[in-house]
Amino acid sequence: MSLVRPEDWRPQGVDDLEPRAWEALRQTERSVLVTAGAGAGKTEFLAQKATYLLQTGLCPSPKRILAISFKRDAARNLAERVAKRCAPEQARRFNSYTFDAFAKSLVDRFRAAVPDPYRPPADYRLVLPRRQDYSDFLDTHEFRGVNAEQLERAIARARLPVANEGSELQRAVATYWEAQYNGQDDVxxxxxxxxRLVELLIRQNPSILKALHLTYPVVFLDEFQDTTFAQFQLLRTAFDGSEAVLTAVGDDKQRIMVWAGAMPDAFAQFEQHFGAERISLICNWRSHEDLVRIQHVIASRIDPDVEEPEARADRLVDGDVAAIWEFVTEDEESDCLAQWIEREVQDGNVEPHDIAILVRMRADEVEGQLSPAFANRGLRLRNVARNVGDIAIQDLLGEDLTQILLRLMRLGSTARSPENWNAALLDLQFLEAVDPADETGQQLLQERLQKFVREMRRTLRRLDPVPESAAEAAQAAIDFIGTEVLRQAFPSYQRQPDFDRVWNGFTRLLQESLQHADTWSMALDEFEGLSQIALMTIHKSKGLEFHTMIFYGLDNQTWWSLTPNRLEELNSFFVAFTRAKQRAFFTLCTERGQPVAWIEDLLIPAGLRHIAAAELIGG
Incomplete structure (x- = not known):
């Protein structure tokens, strides 16, 4: 197809980009680190840059772009954005993986080239070890001076081969590898x-390394602040010394995964090792000016040199957009919250599912405290931290199995749903490994899906939308895909207990949803939380956004760890605050605790004021 001259190219699907985004997009001669705050549109920027490179021929056929994200939904989201903007033959040259999926693809393709004694058999088995599994290993092999956390981290960072000598920790790592390969029927x-296998593979096989360089002259890295030591080492082994141009995006003020192994200085390491130019985006497309000003106050406490962002969203509400609501008792707090939300919903200012109540911990206790008052006002509070079976609702909603089944059931419950149809086709394409270029294979997938939709509609017409029908309806959807196909496609489901955990959670939540619905479509809305107010923990709010956010419990008992010298706690606080598009409020109940003085000293000069219960409800 015809290409566009770089100077004539325009953004696809959006009106324009901010000047600095243009600068980062057009930087194709050297690696670039794009630091972007909350609401800056980091994923959209990557999609636009990929489109630019593909449509102008700056990444010419048959060369490809490698994009690496941390979560599968993020990788898929990025791929879908590029597919919407590019011709199919261009979009096929955009390969979007998670770190794990990229590494696995290389092991599977070049397994025979992995040096002995680390070469895995073709039928190796993917596992997700728990901390207890490492403890059991240490006990069995009598490593008394090493704990499970140390072993887990050392396995993730050790460079192969590992000699069975030296410190007890090194000997434990070497023994662990030996036990995986030699101690059981499979590996x-x-x-x-x-x-670690991939890092060894490409380090010791120059021909594979060369092929990697020829295939991927462009590499994208999303959410770079969460990169681990092992992942960064793999990147260096793969692309150090090559002509590949890397683009990393992230926000170091949103670094909340150091406890899980994220590098504390990922940005500085990237700049140093890849000679990257740093470009900071300054527009915030999520929040309006008054909220952005307060966000900047918190950001400046984290990084005194941070630039003030430009708010690009419109303010759509009147009155206070950020305040500390003060209550004497927890009952007063619950009643006033319910009354305020009821009024806002009835006045048409906000939909219930566009409100989130954030807690630092103990969501179940808060649910018990708030639910009666909310129910009295006709409001539905949904604690997404609550378990259905053995899985939290929020975790269940993010599972691949859940998303696949929901799309299929939506197609069966509605007359027409182009969005779910296209998504279901992508699911089938992934699950059955059908090449997008295979027109015959694509046609067969469409025919199979059409047949299923007809059958699913007949099934749902036959089944009354009652809890007793949940299992049969869900089974009809999963039978179309095939349980074994799902378990083979997703490593997290290969252990039967792990698959059952998600499957049982899905059917249980569907049963619950059918208790509040008159139709299958309404039940699926209920399943996804429409018309319900979300209650969740601070850490689970990352990646989400809501019209109105209410922080429950800004006091020194709830936030005892929010101290000036604990930066990661302040990062978590900042991440949660920036999820708000229009309003962010805090509740302070003196029956529960006293103010966090230094946080109030930070926020009140930025425009927050204390509002008593009488003023809140009477206003």
């Missing part, structure tokens, strides 16, 4: 182990 490998 179980975790994703951290596969990461």
């Amino acid at each position: 179980p490998l975790s994703f951290p182990m596969i990461n």
